[in-house]
Amino acid sequence: MSGVRRLGARWRRRRPLRTRLAVAASAAVALVAVGVCAAAFFVIRYELLHQLDLSLTQSATRVIQENRGEGPQTVAGECRYLSAPACAQIVPADPAADPDEAYLLPVSTPVREVATGKRAPYYSNVSRFGQPLRMLTTPFGDGRALQVALRADPVEKGVRQAAVLLAAVGGAGVLLAGLLGYAVSRTGLAPVARLTSTAERIAATRDPRHRIELPPGPPGRQDEVTRLAASFNTMLGELEQSVSSQRRLVADASHELRTPLTALRTNAELLARGDRLTPAQRERASGALGRGIREVTGLVNDLIELARDEEPLPLLEDVRIAEVVEHAVAVARTHWPQTPFPLEVGAGAAEAVRPGVPARLARLLTNLLDNAAKFSPPGTPVEVGLTAHDGGPQLTVRDHGPGIPAEDLPYVFDRFYRAEAARALPGSGLGLAMARQIARAHGAELTAGVAPGGGALFTLTFGAQGPPGGSHAP
Secondary structure, eight states: OHHHHHHHHHHHHHSOHHHHHHHHHHHHHHHHHHHHHHHHHHHHHHHHHHHHHHHHHHHHHHHHHHSTTOOSEEEEOOTTSTTSOOEEEEEESSGGGOOSSOOSSOOOHHHHHHHHTSSOOEEEEEEETTEEEEEEEEEOSSSEEEEEEEEOHHHHHHHHHHHHHHHHHHHHHHHHHHHHHHHHHHHHTHHHHHHHHHHHHHHHHOOTTOOOOOOSSOGGGOOHHHHHHHHHHHHHHHHHHHHHHHHHHHHHHHHHHHHHHHHHHHHHHHHHTGGGSOHHHHHHHHHHHHHHHHHHHHHHHHHHHHHGGGSOOOBOEEEEHHHHHHHHHHHHHHHOTTSOOOEEEOTTTTTOEEEEOHHHHHHHHHHHHHHHHHHSOTTOOOEEEEEEETTEEEEEEEOOSSOOOTTTGGGTTSTTOOOGGGTTSSOOSOHHHHHHHHHHHTTEEEEEEEOTTSSEEEEEEEOSSOOTTSSBOO
16 A cells, blocks of 8 residues: 555656646546436336335235235236236245145245245245246235236346436536546646746746736636736746846945046056156045045945845844934034934933844944035034834934925935935945834835025934834845
8 A cells, every 4th residue: 555655646746736636636527427417327226126016015005905815826927028017926834735736936944934924025046947036025914925927127227328328427527527638737826837938938038027918807806826926926026126126236336436446546556656646646646546546445335235125134122312412413413513413302212212233223324424515515404303203213314405395306216316416525425224224124214305594304213113023224
């Protein structure tokens, strides 16, 4: 039995899912068809025999009524013909009382036992005159038994015809089951086949723009396979967006790195010919080289921070937002001594605590404050406020610079995006993109707008709950 099991398991592993499903569906339908045909055969056979037995019972009743008090004898013997009445004979319990003429029907020990009352009436199959007979043996009274027989070949013929007919129906059912199993497997697995084909095409072309064609219909009435295909399409959309974002990031990073790297190479080549330069020229070239190195280093660090979106997340800790804001403002005052940074902390937000990574939150606030100070005229303040808002703290950073043009607002958080007015200023265009990424990883939302009276206004709103993930940070 274990060998058969292993053989069956090996067969299943070597056959495709469509074949296995077709075989399973066909076997199930075929088993039902064969079972129904077998049950119908036994029902028909039982009914035909039952009708014959009823006819024997009626004939026995009539013979008993017509021959009361008669002794052992052959009452009727014409049952060799189909249209003749039943053969009937009266048999005594004692063989010595048998008549001189031989009986037409076989007399055995059970017949004598029925005559004595030791055995109940019974039916049996016998053969006489070269034909099969169905015989009933029943008590006749006074130590006698009555045997009544009718030809059974019409019943046997009917049973054989029913068997042939039902076998043909069962065979047709098995064939139909095979066709239905193939149709079910082909139709039911069509979305899976399309999914497999799409996956293979994506693996071959590395192009996630392909999609699986879905049948029409409302989403709530789709079957499981169609929902699987829809989920796969959603996954492909996310993959396409991720690949496009990655390619765009690489392209933008390559573009942004080209200029500082060219400047670095020019200054390095210039310093390589230092014997031809004056001390002032060497100093300017060395300063430019140092600034270029710092710019490239900052750009690379920013790119690494942005790429951390896909890295494993460190453990969170409870962070008091007001303390992080105060620390970031203190650092900004050091970096931008000509720019005032007035800070106002509301009573409801002073004790607000959220799970997060202090270093990442400090980086977010530093980027916002540096961006505001960069666009503020010297001596104009960058106003920072922390208040309670809908169950969570809300931070606002406002500058008094030129503000953000309406056409640039939708793109201020895009990587490497720099407005027309900002292209002459230092920076790579990654600070705000990084700030929004850190905010969303902490369950907060960062938005940009135009402040009343001019200038830009950035708003960081924390939700009432902590960031998703519970125990992990961005």
